[in-house]
Amino acid sequence: MAVAIQYLLSRWSGFTLYCTEGILSIDNNLAERTLRPCAIGRKNYLFVGSDRGGQAAAVHYSLMASCKANEVEPFAYLRDVLSRITDHATDRLEELLPDQWLKQHPEAHYTRRR
Structure with missing residues (x-):
């Protein structure tokens, strides 16, 4: 347990950076x-084959x-x-x-879910 706490304390500024920088995410789920x-x-x-x-x-x-893009x-x-x-x-x-096809078929446009 002491090793884990020492690891956290030595990297505290990195762990809490997302609290002060609104653009950062708390996790990397989007990248994964x-x-x-x-x-x-x-x-x-x-x-x-x-x-x-x-x-x-x-x-x-x-x-x-x-299509997705x-x-x-x-x-x-x-x-x-x-x-x-x-x-x-x-x-x-x-x-x-x-991208060209969509101009002729705007009904096929969809918005991606996040």
Whole structure:
């Protein structure tokens, strides 16, 4: 117990800094939640089956991350894009990226929960 108390006392200013700096959080839960998909993904990447499977997974993860960053509802996005992509002009594929797609489909905008 004495070792734990000594550890706390020797780092007291660091432990109490969040009380005086309003921007600091008392814990690192946000950082851990942000990194969790990467940690889970590392296990899943072992089972993609082939290089092509890994590339397909990377495209999928990138699209979903882009949807999340642009606050696009992923299911609505994929449903629409996959139904139209074969008839879409190849020189205008950037229109199907989540940030551009959302301009044409504002009803698919969502606000992330914290």
